[in-house]
Amino acid sequence: MTQKNYRHALNNPIFEIISKASDELGQDSYIIGGYVRDFLLERGATKDIDIVTVGNGIELAKKVANLLPDKPKVQVFKTYGTAMLRHEDIELEFVGARKESYSEESRNPAVKEGTLHDDQNRRDFTINALALSLQHETYGELLDPFSGIKDLENKLIRTPLDPDITYSDDPLRMLRAIRFTTQLNFTIEEKSLKAITRNAKRIDIITKERIVDELHKILLADRPSVGFRLLEETGLLVRILPELIALKGVEEVEGQKHKDNFYHTLQVVDNISKNTDDLWLRWSALLHDIGKAPTKKFHKKIGWTFHGHEFVGSKMVYKIFKRLRMPLNNKMKYVQKMVLLSSRPVILAEEEVTDSAVRRLIFDAGDDIDDLMTHCEADITTKNPRKQQQYLNNFKRVRQKIKEVEERDRIRNFQPPISGELIMETFNLKPCREIGQIKEAIKNAILEGEIGNNYDEAYAYMLQKAEKLGLKK
Numbered sequence: 001m002t003q004k005n006y007r008h009a010l011n012n013p014i015f016e017i018i019s020k021a022s023d024e025l026g027q028d029s030y031i032i033g034g035y036v037r038d039f040l041l042e043r044g045a046t047k048d049i050d051i052v053t054v055g056n057g058i059e060l061a062k063k064v065a066n067l068l069p070d071k072p073k074v075q076v077f078k079t080y081g082t083a084m085l086r087h088e089d090i091e092l093e094f095v096g097a098r099k100e101s102y103s104e105e106s107r108n109p110a111v112k113e114g115t116l117h118d119d120q121n122r123r124d125f126t127i128n129a130l131a132l133s134l135q136h137e138t139y140g141e142l143l144d145p146f147s148g149i150k151d152l153e154n155k156l157i158r159t160p161l162d163p164d165i166t167y168s169d170d171p172l173r174m175l176r177a178i179r180f181t182t183q184l185n186f187t188i189e190e191k192s193l194k195a196i197t198r199n200a201k202r203i204d205i206i207t208k209e210r211i212v213d214e215l216h217k218i219l220l221a222d223r224p225s226v227g228f229r230l231l232e233e234t235g236l237l238v239r240i241l242p243e244l245i246a247l248k249g250v251e252e253v254e255g256q257k258h259k260d261n262f263y264h265t266l267q268v269v270d271n272i273s274k275n276t277d278d279l280w281l282r283w284s285a286l287l288h289d290i291g292k293a294p295t296k297k298f299h300k301k302i303g304w305t306f307h308g309h310e311f312v313g314s315k316m317v318y319k320i321f322k323r324l325r326m327p328l329n330n331k332m333k334y335v336q337k338m339v340l341l342s343s344r345p346v347i348l349a350e351e352e353v354t355d356s357a358v359r360r361l362i363f364d365a366g367d368d369i370d371d372l373m374t375h376c377e378a379d380i381t382t383k384n385p386r387k388q389q390q391y392l393n394n395f396k397r398v399r400q401k402i403k404e405v406e407e408r409d410r411i412r413n414f415q416p417p418i419s420g421e422l423i424m425e426t427f428n429l430k431p432c433r434e435i436g437q438i439k440e441a442i443k444n445a446i447l448e449g450e451i452g453n454n455y456d457e458a459y460a461y462m463l464q465k466a467e468k469l470g471l472k473k
């Protein structure tokens with residue numbers, strides 16, 4: 001079972017200290033999980049390090065803290081028998097080796113002490129069950145009872161036990177399997193994939209926060225579509241984001257088809273991932289077409305339409321965030337805005353690009369205008385190279401026009417040149433509807449290019465508008 005020595009993985013002095021502390025307690029300790037996996041994959045040293053000890057994990061954490069010069073605070077999670085401490089930029093998690101049995105209804109395990117092998121058995125994947133010894137005599141030796149090293153080489157996600165047991169024990173692991181596959185460019189073993197499909201409905205017992213964490217990680221991979229395809233194939237996606245599944249399929253009426261908006265969406269997410277690492281811009285790409293399922297209609301004359309899908313979609317964003325217990329904050333508003341505006345530059349590019357249309361777009365998008373253009377470029381999924389080039393050129397023109405108009409008119413963070421207070425003072429008004437009307441009229445005149453975005457022209461326009469409303473100075 002014992003294999004090659006990986007002492008060189010342990011060049012951080014913290015490992016010597018853990019080794020010493022374990023020795024003093026007479027407990028065998030090992031590094032296990034992500035640190036070992038990522039070291040072997042040469043993904044760089046992971047800052048979250050999991051230590052498993054055959055004995056008491058909390059005692060070991062306290063002992064380690066005591067041996068460290070900065071005496072860090074130990075956070076104890078009594079119910080789980082784990083403890084955590086931070087040292088420099090490293091987060092160490094300690095756990096006593098255990099056998100676990102899970103109840104059917106929840107994922108809270110009944111914990112029993114066990115050997116290292118018991119503990120490795122209860123881990124999610126063979127590549128996460130690799131352990132490095134911290135004992136003096138065997139320092140740096142790898143314990144790999146399930147050929148995790150071979151699976152790393154063959155890029156395979158495999159469970160240590162029968163996959164039905166591993167996934168049923170903690171159904172989040174089904175998402176983790178797909179997430180690791182997407183992040184690491186691995187494949188899920190056939191037997192495991194079948195087990196995920198069989199157990200998919202057990203994802204319902206997992207908290208939304210943990211599910212969203214995995215979705216974020218899938219979305220942040222180089223090619224998120226790999227993960228979303230697997231989520232779809234295994235029947236997980238329909239339980240998590242049924243709005244995306246509703247986009248699947250191509251309907252044909254009187255010889256007219258629309259595109260499959262599910263696969264289109266995945267392509268857009270992959271495209272945008274080449275140009276941005278921003279999680280929320282990627283979420284926007286994922287959700288940009290969700291309004292298409294509820295708005296789809298067939299008209300004899302014009303074919304398939306999705307009128308107002310951007311507005312409907314932006315409302316759906318709120319519902320999805322709420323259901324997934326994602327914070328309903330500025331990020332959510334940003335995604336809503338992206339979905340709402342997602343077709344605007346397209347319409348612009350198809351027609352002649354007028355200054356006023358560009359000003360309105362800049363006004364509505366504000367500081368997110370560049371992100372919106374990045375989204376639109378990613379939204380081009382035509383396989384026809386000539387058309388693709390043509391669309392890209394159109395957006396280039398729109399970008400250029402945005403730059404010109406913005407340099408001249410400074411609409412991006414539009415501040416009305418005439419304030420409500422000034423209107424009230426000038427016409428001796430108390431708060432009333434007319435103030436809003438005048439402000440709106442000035443804004444529209446600026447966006448339409450009737451007047452410049454400056455005080456003098458806006459003031460003159462205010463006088464004109466007020467006169468029409470019957471107001472006197």
Ligand code: CTP
Pocket residue numbers: 032033034035048050122123124125128129170172173176
């Ligand atoms: N683990 C598990 N089942 C889970 C979560 C975690 O068996 N549902 C085990 C795995 O051995 C895993 C280790 O606990 O390697 C640590 O989990 P975690 O820190 O969540 O993940 P990492 O594997 O370290 O990877 P990442 O940081 O990318 O999530």
